[in-house]
Amino acid sequence: MSKTTRRKFLAGSALVVASPVVLRHALAQSAPINVGSLVPLSGGGGPYGAEIADAHQRVAALVNQAGGVLGRQVNVITENDETNPEAGVRAARKLIDADRVIAILGTWASSVTMGIMPLAQESNVLQLFTSSSDDIPKGDKKGLIFNFQPLNASWATALARLAVRSGYKEAAFAGPNNDFASSMVKSFGDALVEAGGKQTGDSFLYNPNQPSYRAEAERLIRSNPPAVFVPGYVADFTAVFRELIRAGYKGRVFAISFATGPQFKKAVGDAANGVMHGFPVPPIGKDTYDAYLKLVGLTPNGQVQNPYGCAGYDQMQLLLLAIESAKSTDPMVVRGHIMKIANGPGERVTTFAEGAKLIAAGKPINYDGASSAVDFHPNGMLKSRDFELYEIRDGKDVSVLRITSET
Amino acid sequence: MQVVVNALASAAIIAPAAVGFTLTFMLFRYANFAVGAFVMLGAFAAWTVNVTAGLPLWAGGIAALAIGAMTVALSDRLVFRPLQGRTGATLLLVSVALSFVLENVIRFFYGSQIKGFDLPLTGPLMIGDLRITREALAVVTISGIAILSTAALLTLTPIGRALRAVADNTSLADVRGLPVGSIQTVGMIIAGALFGLSGTLVGIDLAIDPGLSWAVTIPIIAAAIFGGLGSPLGAALGALAIGFAEELTVMFLAPAYKGAVGFMVIVVVLLLRPQGLLGVAVDRK
Structure with a gap:
């Protein structure tokens, strides 16, 4: 019968005390990455919210099928902001506090984007959106916002x-x-x-x-x-x-x-x-826009279709590429990689799959989107469309x- | 003069609903904030018959009256009657909740896309410098007929007298052998039909979408309060006053303040003449 020495006792105790931390860390490494899709399914932006949410879901589904990001599945949680800042804030609070999302994608109305910004800033949550009020950049103190629409x-x-x-x-x-x-x-x-x-x-x-x-x-x-x-x-x-x-x-x-x-x-x-x-408008005839249309089951016809869905597609592709590149889901780390991948320099990529391969090979990449070239000013605002x-x-x-x- | 024409046209849209609102208040002594949702429901009923079924707008209007009457009577039976005896504040809150429920039911079945009647858009008729649209003429005429008919029904018919008796003193009416429950239901049916009518009229001016319920709620309630809660004629005059106040605000002040007109009217009336224009002051003990 082995005798419990002081050394064994201390080592055993340390293991017991440390195990929840280790387990939690291990679980966090395998748990899905929660991403908020906060879109206007009703109100003034009602006609566009569904196409934005659909793009988020489809990109995430494609990425999940191919094994996910950093080996983790992407869980997209969709909420309706009703094109109304009050409803938007309620939904954002739920996404941040209950769902623990790392980013909120898809807000459309400027009032909603700005309304939820203090919450997102306080909790270090990224915002990727299509809004255009000139006052939007004023609310960002941490470099956490990225606008896919010109001001x-x-x-x-x-x-x-x-x-x-x-x-x-x-x-x-x-x-x-x-x-x-x-x-x-x-x-x-x-x-x-x-x-x-x-x-x-x-x-x-x-x-x-x-x-x-x-x-x-x-x-x-x-x-x-x-x-x-x-x-x-x-x-x-x-x-x-x-x-x-x-x-x-x-x-x-x-x-x-x-x-x-x-x-x-x-x-x-x-x-x-x-x-x-x-x-x-999206760049009609461009390969990236056509690829987006095909993904959502539409046929390119030389006309503008899903003008906001294509931006939703870019939001999710860029966010997931940045997480893959950062090897982290910490928004404060991911933000720099969004900027780096959007603006380049690097090899042109148009999907997560293309980008992930090059990232694995250690090569720099430059994302070219379906809604625009997706190049940002230092304040996260889009350069041109x-x-x-x-x-x-x-x-x-x-x-x-x-x-x-x-x- | 153009301001007068425009104010009349705006007032004509909300006046039937304001009369319906005051009728509900007369009978049950609570403010039914679901009034906007009933109006919105009426607009969707008229749209369904007019556009989906391809029938003329007057047929849509009749359907709106029927659906409005049915929904209000049903909501009375299922939601408000079981809560009879509770305070006015409780019933007011319940009516706000009902409004959200109805709005989301419509959103579920019709989606959030805006809709419009199958009605050709035409320019105005010119009388000198005065512009009058065909729609405004029709809206004012129909609204006027509906309000006068309601007034006649309340004052000249036995059911109208019974309604006023129940509104005046429910217990006494009950003791005298009046079928209070049935009379209240008739009152609700009339109010519901008036909401449905306003729904059809509002759909001629506005884009029909589930969100329109809140656009009309405050002006309707402000009109009823201005005229004196419990006075159908007062509600119609209140609608006219709100129409004028809103027109003048847009013409001479900033249009952004127009939304505050209804609230201002409510505040001023409650401060200066709480019983409203034609209402009767009641001493509460």
């Missing part, structure tokens, strides 16, 4: 240039009272002047949820401007547009493309013809002009 100043600049090039040098402005439109008022006016035009009549913001927009339409066309720019979401833009037509307005109506999709055309019928609209202006003719979007914005 408003560049939207307004691109649309003002497109309007002037289409022959409309003067335009009035009215938009919903939210972060997206309010930061556009000044930049749109400035861009019109820069392009040789001017903002005319009243420029004002209206509340997006109200029982009638008759008075707003009246005020917008009081000075009979040759064109009006209404950067609303589909629900409020449709209502304002109806009132413009009913008030007998004959000028040109400019809008953002996400408000003039099939729902708008169906809701207003033939009156939609003549509306001009623009927004950042294509913008396209369309005119609705016979119920269809006909491309009029395309420019690339460098921001």
Whole structure:
């Protein structure tokens, strides 16, 4: 019978005390990596949330099938932010506190992205999103945000240039009272002047949820401007547009493309013809965009399809590549690898599978995305994207002009 | 003058629902905040008949009246009657919860995409400098007929007298042998039909989506409070006042303040004349 010595006792005790730590560490190394997919399944962004969430899920499923990231499965948890910052904050709190996600992907409305930012910053959670308020970079103190959409100043600049090039040098402005439109008022006016035009009549913001927009339409066309720019979401833009037509307005109506999709055309019928609209578009015809479309079961047809889903695809690919490259899921480590992989230099890669092979071989990589080249400024804002202006003719979007914005 | 036309058109949309809201308050003495959800439900019912079934909008309107009446009567039976005797605050909170339930039921079946009636968009009729749209003419006419009919029903018919008797003193009406439960159900059916009508009218102006319930809730309640809770005619006048206040805010102040008009009206009325324009002051002991 062996005798318990003091040395054996101390060694045994140390093992017993240390085992939970070791076990927890081992479990953490094999547990799934939780990633939040916080998208607008209802509200103004409702038409786009599903395609963003679907892209997140499909990329993660592909990666999981091939063995996961760092040998761990990726668990995507989808929540609906309702295009509403209050709902967004509630969902983000659940994702951060209960699900322990390392990143929240997919927020669309600027108000939601900014609304959840303090929570994400406090908990060191990464945010990858498509929002465009000019105020977004101000909320990031830790380099944890990455925007796959240009900021408003560049939207307004691109649309003002497109309007002037289409022959409309003067335009009035009215938009919903939210972060997206309010930061556009000044930049749109400035861009019109820069392009040789001017903002005319009243420029004002209206509340997006109200029982009638008759008075707003009246005020917008009081000075009979040759064109009006209404950067609303589909629900409020449709209502304002109806009132413009009913008030007998004959000028040109400019809008953002996400408000003039099939729902708008169906809701207003033939009156939609003549509306001009623009927004950042995926690079049609590019191999990466086509690969995304095929992944989600769509056929490339030379038209813009799933304009936000392709950004969701890029968000997940880039995040997972950065984790693989960092050999860590710590957001404070991963953030630097996102920047490195997005901006290069390195060999061009377009999917996680391609990138993971090169990372394993110790080679530097540069991710080229389906929504854009995915290059970021040091503050995490996108460097450039294509913008396209369309005119609705016979119920269809006909491309009029395309420019690339460098921001 | 254009402001008057626009205010009338805006008021006509919410007026039937404001009358329905005040009718509910008259009978049960609680504020039913699900009013916006009932209106939204009416809009979806009208849309289903008009667009999915391809029938004319007037048929959609009739369906909205029926669905509105049925839903309100059902919600009364299943949700509010079992809670009879609880405080007004409890029932108010329950009505807010019901509103969320109805909104999400619609979201489940119809999705979150916006919808619109099959109605051609046309320019206005010009009378001098005055612009009047065909839709506004129809909306004001239908709304006016509905409110006058409700007023006539309440004042000139036996069921109207019974409704007022139950609203005035439920116990006394019961003692006198009136079938209180059935009369209250008739009241709910009338209120529900008015919500359904507002739903159809609001769908002519706005994009129909599940979120529209909250866009109309505050203006409807503000109109009812302004007119004096319990006074159907007051509710109609309240809708007109809200319509004017909102039009004037947009024309002469910043449109962003328009959303605050309903709240301001509620605050001012409660401070200066708590019984509202045509309401009767009640001494609480």
